[in-house]
Every structure is written in C-alpha cells, then in structure tokens.
Amino acid sequence: MVEKQQLSQTAFDRLKSEHNKLTTAGRIDIAKKIEVARELGDLSENGDYHAAKEEQGKMEGRIAHLAAMLENSEIIESSGAGHVEHGSVVTITYEGDDTPEKYLIGSIEERHDDLDVISPGSPMGAALLGASVGETVGYEAPGGTLQVTVQGVD
Numbered sequence: 001m002v003e004k005q006q007l008s009q010t011a012f013d014r015l016k017s018e019h020n021k022l023t024t025a026g027r028i029d030i031a032k033k034i035e036v037a038r039e040l041g042d043l044s045e046n047g048d049y050h051a052a053k054e055e056q057g058k059m060e061g062r063i064a065h066l067a068a069m070l071e072n073s074e075i076i077e078s079s080g081a082g083h084v085e086h087g088s089v090v091t092i093t094y095e096g097d098d099t100p101e102k103y104l105i106g107s108i109e110e111r112h113d114d115l116d117v118i119s120p121g122s123p124m125g126a127a128l129l130g131a132s133v134g135e136t137v138g139y140e141a142p143g144g145t146l147q148v149t150v151q152g153v154d
Contacts, residue, residue, distance in 0.1 A: 003072070005073045005074065005109075006073070006087075006107065007073045007074070007075060007106075011110045012073055015070060030052060030056045033052040083132045083153060084131045085105070086106050088104075088153050089104050089105075090103055090105055090154075091152035091154075092149060092150055094147070095147035100152075104116070106120065107119070124148070126139070134150065135150050136150075
C-alpha cells in the first residue's frame, strides 16, 4: 500500500504546475538541446550531447517523482487550533538555549520562506505534533534525549 503524501493546497498546485511545465516545455527544450548536440558530430566524444542526455535523465526522474507524489497526495488544511500539526510553522527553543528557531513541519516539498523542514515522521517532528504553545516535549536524538519548548505556532 502506498503511503499518502500530505500536502497543502498551495504546495499541490505548485507541484502540479512544475509537473505540467516539465512535461511540456521542458521536454521540448531538452529535445532541442539533444538535436543541436547531435549535429556537432561524433556522439562518443560529444560533451554537449552527454550533458543534454544527463539533463534529460534528471528531468524525467523529477517528472516521475512528481507524478507519483501528485497521484498519492492528500490535501490537508490547517485547523488553526494553536497546536502543532502537519503544515505548521513552529517556533521552538532548545533546553538551555534562549535562541528561538523556526521550522516548517511537513514534507520537503512544502518548504517556503527559507525555513528548514522537519518531517512529521522524524523523532523531533513526531514529538512536536499536537504540542501547544508553552509545552515542552522530549525526543531521542543520537546524543541523547533533547527537550524543546514550543514558543509559537503559525
């Protein structure tokens, strides 16, 4: 059974647009690059040709990744209930450190505003899910148990 990818409507729309662009204009552009490179002669020593084929392979990989993600996605909406949930931007402080840090809880595809992303399936992400402002949660890290306090949830 394929696990559903939880995405906000904004992220879903952005990924769908990227998929559409890659499968249309992207494929046409790469085909033109390959055609121009073939005209340069011997393909065995043609760096432009090999670079274009490598770019094509990476693009087709991204297309397949996006298609699978979009097909198996579930649109989630934030409830705005003041607790950490998938798609929340959470401000935390680590025990013994007063410097607040902001993270987005969700898929790496949700990233925005240069925020680091914490997967809800990671130890820290799992500990933060459901936590409210002012609550301190602990999770196991390679160096031992860490405690973080939720300072804000957006």
